[in-house]
Amino acid sequence: MWCDRGRPADRAAEERTEPTDHRCAVSGGYDGPRVHHTGIDVEVGADVLATKVAAWTSGIYLLLAPYIGAFGTFITGSNLSSNLLFGAFQQTTAQAGGLSTANVLSAQTTGGALGTMISPSKILLGTTTAGIGGREGQVLRRTLPLTLVTTALVGLPLFLLARTSG
Secondary structure (H helix, E strand, O other), X not given: XXXXXXXXXXXXXXXOOOOOOOOOOOOXXXXXXXXXXXXXXXXXXXXXXXXHHHHHHHHHHHHHHHHXXXXXXXXXXXXXXXXXXXXXXXXXXXXXXXXXXXXXXXXXXHHHHHHOOOOHHHHHHHHHHHOOOOOHHHHHHHHHHHHHHHHHHHHHHHHHHHHHHO
8 A cells, every 4th residue: 555655654654753644545545635623633535515405405405416417427437336426425414414325325326327328438438439529519509408307307306206205
């Protein structure tokens, strides 16, 4: 395991004499940013963010949840990776906002599936396979509106369902 200055992580930790505001990103060892305040390390992570997002978006979060899934697929190229990246965040946001966890997580994975339409890796694969390499921008311009509309159509029934049952 190696840390920020090319030293082994365990030696870097031994040499550290003052608190830092970053952590060594090693496989399986990074658990989010930390803030040092008056001698106490405080975890700042997905739980705090999810709670704030739930408070800010209150009643409309079910409209936004599929877009988070689509964004995750856009940046990772995979629905599974999107679910791994944002699933815990979505679950915590649902719980903090008093929403159905099943509905929010289904919006996450459905949005992730729709996000494959605009994922650069999928577009590159598709244009290469179709023999139209170099036209990725055109494909993205045509698929982006479709992705945005269909993603909204995923969130809308969940939003309406929550309104009528809540």
